[in-house]
Amino acid sequence: MSLLARPTRRYDYITHGSAIYDESFATIRREARFDHLPADAERVAVRMVHGTGQTDLTDDLVIHPRLVSAAREALEAGAPIVTDAHMVASGVTRARLPRDNEVLCALRDRRTPDLAVLMATTRSAAALSLLEDRLQGSVVAIGNAPTALFHLLEMLLDGAPRPAAIVGVPVGFIGAAESKQALEEVARQGLDIPYLTVRGRRGGSAMAASALNALAQERE
Amino acid sequence: MSLLARPTRRYDYITHGSAIYDESFATIRREARFDHLPADAERVAVRMVHGTGQTDLTDDLVIHPRLVSAAREALEAGAPIVTDAHMVASGVTRARLPRDNEVLCALRDRRTPDLAVLMATTRSAAALSLLEDRLQGSVVAIGNAPTALFHLLEMLLDGAPRPAAIVGVPVGFIGAAESKQALEEVARQGLDIPYLTVRGRRGGSAMAASALNALAQERE
Numbered sequence: 281m282s283l284l285a286r287p288t289r290r291y292d293y294i295t296h297g298s299a300i301y302d303e304s305f306a307t308i309r310r311e312a313r314f315d316h317l318p319a320d321a322e323r324v325a326v327r328m329v330h331g332t333g334q335t336d337l338t339d340d341l342v343i344h345p346r347l348v349s350a351a352r353e354a355l356e357a358g359a360p361i362v363t364d365a366h367m368v369a370s371g372v373t374r375a376r377l378p379r380d381n382e383v384l385c386a387l388r389d390r391r392t393p394d395l396a397v398l399m400a401t402t403r404s405a406a407a408l409s410l411l412e413d414r415l416q417g418s419v420v421a422i423g424n425a426p427t428a429l430f431h432l433l434e435m436l437l438d439g440a441p442r443p444a445a446i447v448g449v450p451v452g453f454i455g456a457a458e459s460k461q462a463l464e465e466v467a468r469q470g471l472d473i474p475y476l477t478v479r480g481r482r483g484g485s486a487m488a489a490s491a492l493n494a495l496a497q498e499r500e
Numbered sequence: 501m502s503l504l505a506r507p508t509r510r511y512d513y514i515t516h517g518s519a520i521y522d523e524s525f526a527t528i529r530r531e532a533r534f535d536h537l538p539a540d541a542e543r544v545a546v547r548m549v550h551g552t553g554q555t556d557l558t559d560d561l562v563i564h565p566r567l568v569s570a571a572r573e574a575l576e577a578g579a580p581i582v583t584d585a586h587m588v589a590s591g592v593t594r595a596r597l598p599r600d601n602e603v604l605c606a607l608r609d610r611r612t613p614d615l616a617v618l619m620a621t622t623r624s625a626a627a628l629s630l631l632e633d634r635l636q637g638s639v640v641a642i643g644n645a646p647t648a649l650f651h652l653l654e655m656l657l658d659g660a661p662r663p664a665a666i667v668g669v670p671v672g673f674i675g676a677a678e679s680k681q682a683l684e685e686v687a688r689q690g691l692d693i694p695y696l697t698v699r700g701r702r703g704g705s706a707m708a709a710s711a712l713n714a715l716a717q718e719r720e
Contacts, residue, residue, distance in 0.1 A: 284629070285629075286618070286619040286629075287651065287657070288654060288657070289654065291650045291654070293650050293675045294647075297622050300647070304672055304674050307673040331704065332704065333673065333700070333701030334702065367587055367590045370587045398504065401515040409506075427515055427520070430511045430513050433511070437510060438505075452553050453523070453524040454523045455514060455520070456553060458513065481553030482552070482553045484553070486706045
């Protein structure tokens with residue numbers, strides 16, 4: 281069989297990428313609830329629902345009133361994205377980034393394992409400290425490790441440079457809900473950095489990447 | 501502030517990676533239902549739940565009786581993983597692979613855009629045709645595009661080389677549930693290739709990577 285042979289079409293399915301997006305987004309807008317979110321955040325919520333296949337995701341979604349404008353302005357000014365997981369970085373559609381922005385993850389930095397031992401924390405958390413000098417004005421996206429989000433908040437409360445916006449959606453059963461609650465409290469009580477989070481256990485690298493891809497530009 | 505300063509610990513959270521895994525897996529085993537799955541697939545289900553934060557994921561999970569043994573034997577024999585998305589490839593923990601197995605994705609192959617136009621399908625689907633000569637005995641993981649799963653089934657029904665196992669968990673609102681239903685029907689009716697799928701809209705690259713990481717070795 282030639283590599284270039286198209287297989288016999290046996291199923292009836294949409295094959296045009298932009299038509300799939302359009303119909304998906306229309307379905308989501310029919311089924312999901314957005315009235316509790318800032319108006320300019322609807323497209324972010326739609327894309328996050330799209331990436332998870334779950335319209336009830338928006339029930340747990342919390343988006344700060346200035347999150348979209350702060351993140352978009354930062355990216356348009358060339359700010360880097362700082363993340364805790366290579367999967368998040370891999371999920372960022374580079375063509376959507378307005379300034380070919382850097383997407384930084386220090387998890388595989390050769391210094392990270394030793395630093396994690398020294399700091400008595402996870403590699404995901406320690407890796408963020410290696411990027412401390414890149415935090416100022418950045419968009420930080422935590423999509424995997426609750427410990428990384430706790431660590432980020434502790435760095436900021438200690439006076440680390442301030443990101444322009446935080447997408448905090450670690451996933452899981454141990455510390456995830458608690459770390460996201462801490463993000464909401466810290467942002468409300470003191471630091472006032474625009475943020476996005478998903479309450480509870482849901483989250484993950486795909487969700488973080490979906491949010492970043494929506495924040496990167498207005499166009500759906 | 502020195503890069504090596506550990507921030508002031510302000511929250512009470514577990515910082516030891518293996519302890520986090522142990523407690524997470526114990527929570528999942530307390531809360532999720534596994535009795536409808538093959539006994540040797542429980543660890544796969546646990547890791548997929550872990551990656552999504554959702555214990556009810558197992559309600560939609562379908563795992564063929566020979567999926568775990570077929571995928572593990574293939575990987576232990578050095579078979580490649582073939583996938584539709586770079587995020588899936590990025591999520592595979594290389595240290596868990598028994599033979600430093602290749603993880604293949606042709607989405608960014610320079611031939612893919614033209615081939616998609618020629619085949620009148622998505623790039624995700626066309627990219628699989630570029631890997632047709634690597635399918636024999638492989639573990640295929642579709643974590644993103646329903647069109648890629650439909651395309652794979654059409655290739656196989658046309659006589660393409662047979663993978664050892666298929667992890668079919670595309671996500672979304674247009675074609676995802678239908679493509680996974682087609683996988684179940686094709687596998688049952690004719691091709692009988694061991695498979696894993698999640699019924700409905702849920703799925704995604706993180707879920708596919710979780711399944712692969714569990715299939716790669718017995719150790720949790």
